[in-house]
Each structure stands twice: as C-alpha cells, then as structure tokens.
Amino acid sequence: MMRFLSQMFSIKASEWEAVWYFFLVMLVFAFGSSIARSLGMTLLIEHLTGAILPQMFILIDLSALFSLLIYAHYTKKISCLHILGLFLVGGALFALVARFLFFLPYAWVYGLFFVGFFLFYVLISIHIGSVVAAYFNAVQLKRVTGFINAGLPIGGALGGVALIVLLTWVHDPAWLILLMSAAYGVAFGLLRLIGKKLTPIRSLHERKASTSNVNPLQELQRAFFFIINSKLMLYMALGLMLFVISSKLLEYQYQALIYPAVFPATKQRAAFFATYEIFGNLTWLVLQLFVTSRLIIRMGVGASNLLHPVLMFLVSIGLLFRFGFVAGVIAQFVNQEMRGALRTPANNLLFNAIPPNMWGMTKAFINGIAxxxxxxIAGLMLMAIKDNLSEPAQIFLLPLLSLSFASAAIFMALPQWAAYNEGVFGLLNRNLFAQGSKAKVGKLDSLSKMVEDKLCARDPQETIAALEMIRVVKLRGFIHAVGQLLVRSENPDIKRHCIATLSAMPGSEDVSTYVLSALKTEHQPQMLALMMRTLARHPLSQEDLRQKIEKYLLHPSPQVFIETFLCLYRNPHYPDKTTLEGRLLIRLEHPELPNFELYLHALGEMHNATYSALITPFLDAEDLSIRLAAFKTHIALLQGNLEFYKQNFIEALASPAKEMKILALQALKDCSPPDDWQPIIQLLGAKDRLLAKESKELLQLNLNSAKEALITEVFLPMISVDERFEILSLVYPLLHHEQRQQLKEQANEALRQFIRHTGLLMLYREHEAQSTAKALVEKILQEIADTYLNALLTEITYLANENREFYLRVSRGLLSDNKANQGNVLEVLSNATEKYLIAKILYYYEDRPSTLEQLSEIYSNLFGESLDVHSQNYRAELLKIDHVLLKAALHFSEQRQLHHLHLLYESEDVKALLGIVH
Amino acid sequence: MIPLEKIIVLNRLPLFSALKTEDIYMISTIASEEVYEDQHILFYQGDVGDKLFIVVSGKVQILQERDGKQFHLVTVRENDFLGELALFDAETRTATARCEGHCTFLVIERNDMEQLAHEYPAIAFGFIKVLIRRMREMMKTREL
Incomplete structure (x- = not known):
C-alpha cells in the first residue's frame, strides 16, 4: 500500500510518517475552520445583517496587522511548533468562550466571534506552512507539499458535509461552534505527537536567547529593510501586490458583473455556487494530489511561480474578447482554485531561499502590510471605476486592467526566479562559509577621529590596532602622528607596527626623517634591519646615506649589514657602489658565517651574470636554506637567460623543498616548453596552493604544448580531486564533444565507486570485530568515498558550466552533517544545467540509504547491475583497493586476530608501515 | 611501536581525529616513541614548552606548586595528551608532569611540527581548527 502511494505521489518511504502527520493537521484544521467559517457568516448576517461586513473586514485586517507584528517578534524566540500549538489552543478556547457568550442577549458577540475566528484562521494559515517547511529540506518540500496541502480541501469538504448533516439534528446551530474547538484541540494533539516523534531539520527561532530588546515595530522596520535589501523578498512582495490587485479585479468581474446578469435570482445563484463549489473543490483536490508536486519538481520552484500569473493573463484575454459566463467561470477557477492548488504551494517554496529565522518576520510583513x-489599492480602483464608468466601459476596461497587472506579475516572476536560485545558493554560502558579517566602516572622518584617539591610548593593543587600521585602510594624514610615535615609543611591538605602517605609505621625505631619527637611539638588530628596509623605499640625500646609514655596514648582525647594503645599493644617489660590492664579495668567501644565505640573496640583487660562478658551489650545499638561496640567486643573476639550465629546473621539481619547486616553476616560464609535462601537471594537486598556482600559470602559458598531456591526465582514474579540478579549469573549454561524453562517463563511474565504497564501509562497520585499527579503516573508507563524490562534483561543475565557488559550496554542503544544508545543495543542484548526473545524485541523496539493502536497491536502479558486495566478500574487496594505509591497517587487524600476516604480494610501502622493512 | 601503530594512536586522539588520514600519516613521521620509568619528570613548572606528549600507556600526574606547596591538578591517562599549545608557542609550562608507573609516549617536537606545517599548510590549518574547537568547547563549559 505504502509502495503504491509512494509511487503515485513521489514521496519516499522515510518521509511518509511526517507527511501523514502534517496532512492530518491540515485536514483537521480545515475541517474545524470550514464549519466555523460557515456558522460565523450565517450567525453574523442573522444578527447584524450583511451591511456590517465591510466593517468586519476592516476589523479583521487591523487585528491581523497588530497580531502579525507580535507574531514576527516571537517567531525568533519561540519554536515554530509551539507557536502553532499556541494558536490552535487559543482558537479552541476562543470558540468555547464564544459559545457561552452567545447566551448573552447582545448582537455584537457574533461580530466578535466572526473577527476573532478569522484572526486565528489567518494566523494559523500563515504559520502552518513554516512549520511544515521546518521538517523537510528544500527538495523534499517540493514533493510532499502537494499531498500535505490536500488535507485542506478534503478537510474543508468534510466540514461542509458534516455541517449539512448535523444541522438536521441540532436545533441551535451555535452549539456546532464547539466542533471548531474540538477540531483545533485534535490538531493540537497531533502537534504534540509531531513534537515527540519528529525532529525539525531547520530551526526558525534563534537557539540562543536574544539579548537585545527589540520591540515589534523595530522588528517590522528590520523586516522592511530586509525585504528592500533582498531581491527575492522584494520581488515576492511586489508580486503578491500585483497578484492581489489583478485577483480583486477578476473577482469583481465575475461576481459583480457576470453572475448577477446570468443568474438574476438569488436562489439560482446560490444553486450555481453550490454546484461550482463541489466541482471546483474536487478539481482542486485532484490537481493538488496529482499535478502540483510533479509540476513543481519538473519545472523547479522559480518557474512554477510563473504559471499562475500566466494563467491570470490568459483568463484576462478571455474576458477581454469573450466577456461572459464561460470566461467568468474559468476566471473564478483560476482565481480561487488554482491559487490554492498552484500559487500558494509554489509561492511558499520560495521561502526555501530565505534564512529560516527570517521566515516569521517576512511573512508577517508580506501578509500584514503588502x-x-x-x-x-484594488478597492479604491474598483470604487473609482464603478462610480465613474458605465457598465459597457467597465466590461472593456476591467479585463484590460487585470491583463496589465497580470503582465506585470509575469515580468516580476522572471527576476524572482533568478533571485530564488541565487538565494538558495547564497543560503548555502551563509550556512557553510559566512560565519561573520563584513565589518562596516563608517564615514572616513569619524574613523580618522577614532584612529587619532586610539594612537594615544594607554593600552598598547589599542595603539597597535589603530596603526594596523592606518596601514590597511591606507588612511592619509597620519605620517607625523605615526612618525612621532615611532621616535618616542619604547614598546618594541608598537615600534615594529609604526615601521610597518610608515613603510606602507607612499615615498616621502617625512618618513625618512622620522625613521632616521628613530635609528639614532635603536639598538635591536631586528628593528634596525626593519628601519633600513623602510628607508630603502623613501627618498634620502647623499649626506644622509654617507653619514647616517653607511656606518651600519659595520654592524655585527648579518641582517643589519644586508639591509644596510641593500638600502645603499638600491639608492641612485649612493656614489660608491663598487666598494659596496667588494664588502659583500669578501663575506661570500666565508660560507661559515652565520646566516650565510642572506649574502647569497643580496648577491642576486646585483643582477650581474658574471657573479654566477660564485654561486655554483652552493647549488649542492647540504644546508637547505643555503641551497635555496643559491638557486634563487642563480636564477636572478642569469637575468632571463635560463634556457641552458632548463633540465636543472625540471629536476628541481622533485626537490622536497616547496620553495625550490616554486622557483623552478617560475624559472621555467622563461624557458621553452619542456618535453615532459607530467611533473608539472602533478603539482596542480599540490597541497600548497602557491605551488599549485605557479604550476597552473606555467601550464596556462604553454597551453598549446601542454594540452594533450593535460587531457590524458584528466582521464586517469586515480588523480587527486584538486589536480582534476585545476586541469579541467585549463582544458575544459578545449574538449570536443566525445571527450565531454567521456568525462560524463567518468563522473558516472565516480558515482558508482562512491556508492560501492559506501557499501563496503557499511559492511566493514557491521561485520568487522572491534580492533584498534577499526576506526582508522572506517575513516580511510569514508575518505575514499568522499574523494569519489568530489570527483563527481568536479566534473558536474564543468559539465554544468559552473565555477569553483559552486563546487566548494555543493561539496561542503553534501559532506556536512546538516540535513538542511544537504537539502539546499540538492535544490542548488536541481537548478543546475547538467541533468543526467544530477538526477542520479538526487536519487541517491533523497533516499539517503542507511542499510545495505537500501543501498543495493539504489545501486541496481541507477546502474542496472547488482552491487555484489556482501558479508562474505567485503574483506577481499577491501584488500583490492589500491591504498597503502588501508591495506596496512587491514593486515594489521588480521594479524591481531589471527596472529599471522599474508604480505607476499604487498608493496614495500605497506610492509614499511607494518614495520616489516624500513 | 611500528609506524602504523603511531597512526592508529594519533587517529584516536581528539586533537588529530578531525585531520585527514594522509595528514595524520605525515604527523606520524615526526612523532617519536619515548619510554620512561615511574617518577620520571617529563617537564618542570617554568620550563619552556617545546614538546607535545601523547600518552600511549601509563599515567602522568600533573602537579602545580603554589606558595611553596605542591598540588595535584589532574592525572593524564592513556589516549590523552599534554602540552598541545607548546606546538605553536614557546610559553613556559604552568605545571610539572611526572610519570606514574612505566609510561610510553609519542612525542612531537615544536621544530618538527613547524617544519611540517610550513611544507603542508593544510595540516597546520586543520590543527588550528581542532584547537579552536577545543577552546570553544572549554569556553562553553565555563559558560555552563
């Protein structure tokens, strides 16, 4: 039975429990509300006449407005389920009290009941969608919303039937109000069950109690600014207004102009309405159950929201050209039934792209204000038309107006579609990446004032923060303040930050003056070196160079000597550069000197190829820092004439030192393309991003030559995810159709391997005895599965013409433990242009298999073959995986259990990990 | 202790468990096994910290001296560690650590860790994430 229902409504077995509960809540709520609505209207008209209706509607609107303000305030503090429970209990108690008020001899109690009931009805109707949304992720919601919402028309119809039957038995209809109380009570009971049995995956309220005391009006103000700043909310609010106006215009046409003309007698009209209600509700139910969800899943949320305005546009055309009964009935159907069956569910899904903690506030704003x-607006327009135009003129103008507003609604739905997709993507970003908000910088004047104050602060940390602010924001006009601080401060941290700040300022004699002044009293070698480095960037006179700087060449610290040397050597006004070079060359004859690499670095500054012979002995030095410095200097001295040494640079790519590799990659940019690109391509997957970046730049520079090697590499099965991603970033636009198909097949294989390894992990977890290596093996298997998943997502990213940001968000979202994030990822994926692979991922993740049986079923449905891993063969299958650490861990645990090792065919690396060889 | 056992021990520690296995393997290459007898002092209060000790077997008493008296703060047991902050700064030890019974440790020195973090920044980043998580948990516990 459940399988049949699952197939019919595309609802997964694991979702049915929650779906049934919410369906029943909807049904019971609609049952009670239907009875209360009919009785409320009947009693009101009986005791206060129909003339009171406009005032009643104003009272309902006003009370809803104020209640929604309070509602918006508390949705952030109280869980959504509790709020709904409060509304239902409130409604039930209100109906009980009303029943006793009806004993009083006052007619106003009926008005009070009418307004009160509608207030609860509006609040519950607005909030109930949020409660449902909290228990499903974005993709699930698209599937289940149709079935759950079907509870509304079914409950409404049952309420109507129950009322008709009971009215023949009960003498005083006012007693039947108690049915509303009972129905709301049952709905509350169902909520208690939901609270106990289900766990929400999205939280609407803020878990940590807010410490700020924001009143409801401020809350509303925030909602306004949120809506103004959120494209999606703005389009939603404007779209709702356009819908309401065109809906009222259509309603007036069939209710006020068409039906009274076709059915002049009240009895005839009532009979028509009764018939229409039966067929209308029945059609709504059928659409809700069998069309809504399928349509939303197939078209996506954004596009589905385009349908209702299009339908309104079409019926307006119908009314414009064929104003009459048929057009009127169709207009009513679109306006009423299609609104419930299509517009409301599709529109509610747009909230998936809004942070759940903003749902209450924004819903309150949209429903309470917009x-x-x-x-x-619609009322004023209708009054003006009715009072000033003849009926024929109205028959022409009203369809034209509804047509215009429906057109505007269509145009609003288009950017709303794009904003929704952006919103879901952005929400993923917000959840996974943006933990802190961007710092806001106020006006520059106030910032400068604050920085001035902080520079004089007693707390050194505040002063340092101000100096950093000047440096980072590049605030002007602080040279003197910072320079004076440098001269007078004795705190080394402050002095260091002063120098860094002055160093970042544009060349100025003022900077030189302050630094030279500070130089006189400074003794710390590190500080002196920093000062020299700063002076090298600012103008200095020949006199300063000779008298104030040159003497530091005699300083015992190598750092001070080098920075002084460089300061003088780089200065165009320094006259005696030959002597200066001599001083350096003397030191280079003594490799035993401390920090010898600094002298090598300085030699590179001379860019004199004749000195390269001095470097050669140090290229093979044992000390890595000296070897590195020699290598760097060697490249600098060659001044671009590097071709002769190309092979040396390629060999340097195998060096254990990453700096060496980076230098080699940089040097290779000035050489002709190498014959073998393999060592360079492999560096694309380096853990160090700088290394990967240099390698990519080199490949980019020689793309024509490297293209074939890159394409060959990308189709190898076991390259790292990073390497694959970077290769595709280089060559994907160059791939022809067959190669892209091959990429798709490779991605399909990655998904197959992902599921297979997940199965092996399940089997290992379940059947393997506890051992010290078990946790390690599980972790390795999970990592292998994740690697396959990331390989698949990498290829999807390119096949769908997306970028790295897309990949990062989707990858992190799917690998996170948060179900709401995973749901958002699935929604983002379902909006991407690559459909074949994404459909498979969605199929897997929507079922989220937790047992091997479920996994096997998914696997055979996706790939048309059996998974073929089971408790008898999983260990042998695990040992087939080409992973050194995994094999070693498996052998280790086997040894612990069986006291022997089978390592005959294992590699030396596996044996080394097991301590067999070294 | 064979190389794989080092990896298993490191993987069990909350300090490293969030790192990828290949990163744990890299860390295992700089972790050395050290064995001490009962009452051996691993470090004294006031010493400059430069090592992380992972207790593979045995117990370590953490003692602090205040006003001339020695107080027992805590006992560190198997699969726990001491001195993790020493991997990133050279502050002095705030307590003395003394072995209780025969103890085996895996020891990681700051210089080795710095070099590894320099070559593989992802390891440093992963390690920092774990430290921050631990600090957050400690702060939460304090709030409670």
Whole structure:
C-alpha cells in the first residue's frame, strides 16, 4: 500500500510518517475552520445583517496587522511548533468562550466571534506552512507539499458535509461552534505527537536567547529593510501586490458583473455556487494530489511561480474578447482554485531561499502590510471605476486592467526566479562559509577621529590596532602622528607596527626623517634591519646615506649589514657602489658565517651574470636554506637567460623543498616548453596552493604544448580531486564533444565507486570485530568515498558550466552533517544545467540509504547491475583497493586476530608501515 | 611501536581525529616513541614548552606548586595528551608532569611540527581548527 502511494505521489518511504502527520493537521484544521467559517457568516448576517461586513473586514485586517507584528517578534524566540500549538489552543478556547457568550442577549458577540475566528484562521494559515517547511529540506518540500496541502480541501469538504448533516439534528446551530474547538484541540494533539516523534531539520527561532530588546515595530522596520535589501523578498512582495490587485479585479468581474446578469435570482445563484463549489473543490483536490508536486519538481520552484500569473493573463484575454459566463467561470477557477492548488504551494517554496529565522518576520510583513495595501489599492480602483464608468466601459476596461497587472506579475516572476536560485545558493554560502558579517566602516572622518584617539591610548593593543587600521585602510594624514610615535615609543611591538605602517605609505621625505631619527637611539638588530628596509623605499640625500646609514655596514648582525647594503645599493644617489660590492664579495668567501644565505640573496640583487660562478658551489650545499638561496640567486643573476639550465629546473621539481619547486616553476616560464609535462601537471594537486598556482600559470602559458598531456591526465582514474579540478579549469573549454561524453562517463563511474565504497564501509562497520585499527579503516573508507563524490562534483561543475565557488559550496554542503544544508545543495543542484548526473545524485541523496539493502536497491536502479558486495566478500574487496594505509591497517587487524600476516604480494610501502622493512 | 601503530594512536586522539588520514600519516613521521620509568619528570613548572606528549600507556600526574606547596591538578591517562599549545608557542609550562608507573609516549617536537606545517599548510590549518574547537568547547563549559 505504502509502495503504491509512494509511487503515485513521489514521496519516499522515510518521509511518509511526517507527511501523514502534517496532512492530518491540515485536514483537521480545515475541517474545524470550514464549519466555523460557515456558522460565523450565517450567525453574523442573522444578527447584524450583511451591511456590517465591510466593517468586519476592516476589523479583521487591523487585528491581523497588530497580531502579525507580535507574531514576527516571537517567531525568533519561540519554536515554530509551539507557536502553532499556541494558536490552535487559543482558537479552541476562543470558540468555547464564544459559545457561552452567545447566551448573552447582545448582537455584537457574533461580530466578535466572526473577527476573532478569522484572526486565528489567518494566523494559523500563515504559520502552518513554516512549520511544515521546518521538517523537510528544500527538495523534499517540493514533493510532499502537494499531498500535505490536500488535507485542506478534503478537510474543508468534510466540514461542509458534516455541517449539512448535523444541522438536521441540532436545533441551535451555535452549539456546532464547539466542533471548531474540538477540531483545533485534535490538531493540537497531533502537534504534540509531531513534537515527540519528529525532529525539525531547520530551526526558525534563534537557539540562543536574544539579548537585545527589540520591540515589534523595530522588528517590522528590520523586516522592511530586509525585504528592500533582498531581491527575492522584494520581488515576492511586489508580486503578491500585483497578484492581489489583478485577483480583486477578476473577482469583481465575475461576481459583480457576470453572475448577477446570468443568474438574476438569488436562489439560482446560490444553486450555481453550490454546484461550482463541489466541482471546483474536487478539481482542486485532484490537481493538488496529482499535478502540483510533479509540476513543481519538473519545472523547479522559480518557474512554477510563473504559471499562475500566466494563467491570470490568459483568463484576462478571455474576458477581454469573450466577456461572459464561460470566461467568468474559468476566471473564478483560476482565481480561487488554482491559487490554492498552484500559487500558494509554489509561492511558499520560495521561502526555501530565505534564512529560516527570517521566515516569521517576512511573512508577517508580506501578509500584514503588502497584502492589505494591495487590497486597498484594488478597492479604491474598483470604487473609482464603478462610480465613474458605465457598465459597457467597465466590461472593456476591467479585463484590460487585470491583463496589465497580470503582465506585470509575469515580468516580476522572471527576476524572482533568478533571485530564488541565487538565494538558495547564497543560503548555502551563509550556512557553510559566512560565519561573520563584513565589518562596516563608517564615514572616513569619524574613523580618522577614532584612529587619532586610539594612537594615544594607554593600552598598547589599542595603539597597535589603530596603526594596523592606518596601514590597511591606507588612511592619509597620519605620517607625523605615526612618525612621532615611532621616535618616542619604547614598546618594541608598537615600534615594529609604526615601521610597518610608515613603510606602507607612499615615498616621502617625512618618513625618512622620522625613521632616521628613530635609528639614532635603536639598538635591536631586528628593528634596525626593519628601519633600513623602510628607508630603502623613501627618498634620502647623499649626506644622509654617507653619514647616517653607511656606518651600519659595520654592524655585527648579518641582517643589519644586508639591509644596510641593500638600502645603499638600491639608492641612485649612493656614489660608491663598487666598494659596496667588494664588502659583500669578501663575506661570500666565508660560507661559515652565520646566516650565510642572506649574502647569497643580496648577491642576486646585483643582477650581474658574471657573479654566477660564485654561486655554483652552493647549488649542492647540504644546508637547505643555503641551497635555496643559491638557486634563487642563480636564477636572478642569469637575468632571463635560463634556457641552458632548463633540465636543472625540471629536476628541481622533485626537490622536497616547496620553495625550490616554486622557483623552478617560475624559472621555467622563461624557458621553452619542456618535453615532459607530467611533473608539472602533478603539482596542480599540490597541497600548497602557491605551488599549485605557479604550476597552473606555467601550464596556462604553454597551453598549446601542454594540452594533450593535460587531457590524458584528466582521464586517469586515480588523480587527486584538486589536480582534476585545476586541469579541467585549463582544458575544459578545449574538449570536443566525445571527450565531454567521456568525462560524463567518468563522473558516472565516480558515482558508482562512491556508492560501492559506501557499501563496503557499511559492511566493514557491521561485520568487522572491534580492533584498534577499526576506526582508522572506517575513516580511510569514508575518505575514499568522499574523494569519489568530489570527483563527481568536479566534473558536474564543468559539465554544468559552473565555477569553483559552486563546487566548494555543493561539496561542503553534501559532506556536512546538516540535513538542511544537504537539502539546499540538492535544490542548488536541481537548478543546475547538467541533468543526467544530477538526477542520479538526487536519487541517491533523497533516499539517503542507511542499510545495505537500501543501498543495493539504489545501486541496481541507477546502474542496472547488482552491487555484489556482501558479508562474505567485503574483506577481499577491501584488500583490492589500491591504498597503502588501508591495506596496512587491514593486515594489521588480521594479524591481531589471527596472529599471522599474508604480505607476499604487498608493496614495500605497506610492509614499511607494518614495520616489516624500513 | 611500528609506524602504523603511531597512526592508529594519533587517529584516536581528539586533537588529530578531525585531520585527514594522509595528514595524520605525515604527523606520524615526526612523532617519536619515548619510554620512561615511574617518577620520571617529563617537564618542570617554568620550563619552556617545546614538546607535545601523547600518552600511549601509563599515567602522568600533573602537579602545580603554589606558595611553596605542591598540588595535584589532574592525572593524564592513556589516549590523552599534554602540552598541545607548546606546538605553536614557546610559553613556559604552568605545571610539572611526572610519570606514574612505566609510561610510553609519542612525542612531537615544536621544530618538527613547524617544519611540517610550513611544507603542508593544510595540516597546520586543520590543527588550528581542532584547537579552536577545543577552546570553544572549554569556553562553553565555563559558560555552563
């Protein structure tokens, strides 16, 4: 039975429990509300006449407005389920009290009940969608929303039937109000069950109690600014207003102009309405159950929201050209039934792209402000038309107006579609990446004032923060303040930051003056070196160079000597550079000197190829820092004439030192393309991003030559995810159709391997006895599975013409433990242009298999073959995986259990990990 | 201790468990096994910290001297560690650590860790994430 229902409604077995609960809540709520609505209207008209209706509607709107303000405030503090429970209990108690008020001899109690009931009805209707959304992720919601919402028309119809039957038995209809109380009570009971049995995957309220005391009006102000700043919310609010106006215009046409003309007698009209209600509700139910979800899943949330405005546009055309009964009935159907069956569920799904903690506030704003405002505009327009135009003129103008507003609604739905996709993507970013908000910098004047104050602060940390602010923001006008601080401060941290700040300022004699002044009293070698480095960037006179700087060449610290040397050597006004070079060359004859690499570095500054012979002995030095410095200097001295040494640079790529590799890659940019690109391509997957970046730049520079090697590499099965990603970033646009198909097949294989390794992990976890290596093996298997998943996502990223940001968000989202994040990822993926692979991922993740049986079923459905891993063969299958650490861990645990090792065919690396060889 | 056992021990520690296995393997290459007898002092209060000790077997008493008296703060047991901050700064030890019974440790020196982090920044980044998580948990515990 459940399988049949699952197939019919595309709802997964694991989702049915929650779906049934919410369906029943909807049904019971609609049952009670239907009875209360009919009785409320009947009693109101009986005791207060129909003339009171406009005032009643105003009272309902006003009370809803104020209640929604309070609602918006508390949705952030109280869980959504508790709020709904509060509304239902409130409604039930209100109906009980109303029943006893009806004993009083006052007619106003009926008005009070009418307004009160509608207030609860509006609040529950607005909030109930948020509660459902909290228990499903974005993709699940698209599937389940149709079935759950079907509870509304079914409950409404059952309520109507129950009322008709009971009215023949109960003498005083006012007693039947108690049915509303009972129905709301049952709905509350169901909520308690939901609270106990289900766990929400999205939280609407803030878990940590807010410490700020924001009143409801400020809350509303925030909602306004949120809506203004959120494209999606802005389009949603404007779209709702356009819908309400065109809906009211259509309603007036069939209710006020068409039906009274076709059915002049009240009885005839009532009979027509009764018939229409039966068929209308039945069609709504059928659409809700069998069309809504399928349509939303197939078209996506953004596109589905385009459908209702299009339908309104079409019926407006119908009314414009064929104003009459048929057009009127269709208009009513689109306006009423299609609104419930299509617009409301599709529109509610747009909230998936909004942070859940903003749902209450924004819903309150949209329903409490935008909706009444649109009603007011439509009402004023209708009053003006009715009072000033003849009926034939109205018959022409009203369809034209509804057509215009429907067109505007279509145009609004298009950017809303794009904003929704951006919003879901952005939400993923917010959840996974943006933990802190961007710092806001106020006006520059106030910032400068604050920095001035902080420079004189007693706390050194505040002063340092101010100096950093000047350096980072590049605030002007602080040279003197910072320079004076440098001269007078004795705190080394402050002095260091002063120098860094002055160093970042544009060349100025003022900077030189302050640094030279500070130089006089400074004794710390590190500080002196920093000062020299700063002076090298600012103008100095020949006199300063000779009298104030040259003497530091005699300083015992190598750092001070080198920085002084460089300061003098780089200065165009320094006259005696030959002597200066001599001083350096003397030191280079003594490799035993401390920090010898510094002298090598300085030699590179001379860019004199004749000195390269001095470097050669140090290229093979044992000390890595000296070897590195020699290598760097060697490249600098060759001044671009590197071709002769190309092979040396390629050999340096195998060096254990990453700096050496980076230098080699940089040097290779000035050489002709190498014959073998393999060592360079492999560096694309280096853990160090700088190394990968240099390698990529070199490949980019020689793309024509490296293209074939890159394409060959990308189709190898076991390259790292990073390497594959970077290769594709270089060559994907150059791949022809067959190669892209091959890439798709490779991605398909990655998914197959991902599921297979997940199965092996499940089997290992379940059947392997506890051992010291078990946790390690599980971790390795999980990592292998994740690697396959990332390989698949990498290829999807390129096949869908997306970028690195897309990949990072989707990858992190799927690998996170948060179900809401995973749901958002699936929604983002379902909006991407690559469909074949994404459909498979969605199929897997929507089922989220937790047992091997479920996994096997998914595997055979996806790949048309059996998974073929089971408790008898999983260990042998694990040993077939080409992973050194995994094999070693498996052998280790086997040894611990069986006291022997089978390592005959294992590699030396596996044996080394097991301590067999070294 | 064979190389794989080092990896298993490191993987068990909350300090490294969030790192990838290949990163743990790299760390295992700089971790050395050290064995001490009962009452051996690993470090004294006031010493400059430069090593992380992972207790593979045995117990370590952590003692602090205040006003001339020695107080027992805590006992560190198997699969726990001491001195993790020493991997990143050279502050002095705030307590003395003394072996209780025969103890085996895996020891990681700051210089080795710095060099490894320099070559493989992802390891340093992963390690920092774990340290921050630990600090957050400690702060939460304090709030409670």
């Amino acid at each position: 909706f009444p405002l649109a009603t007011l």
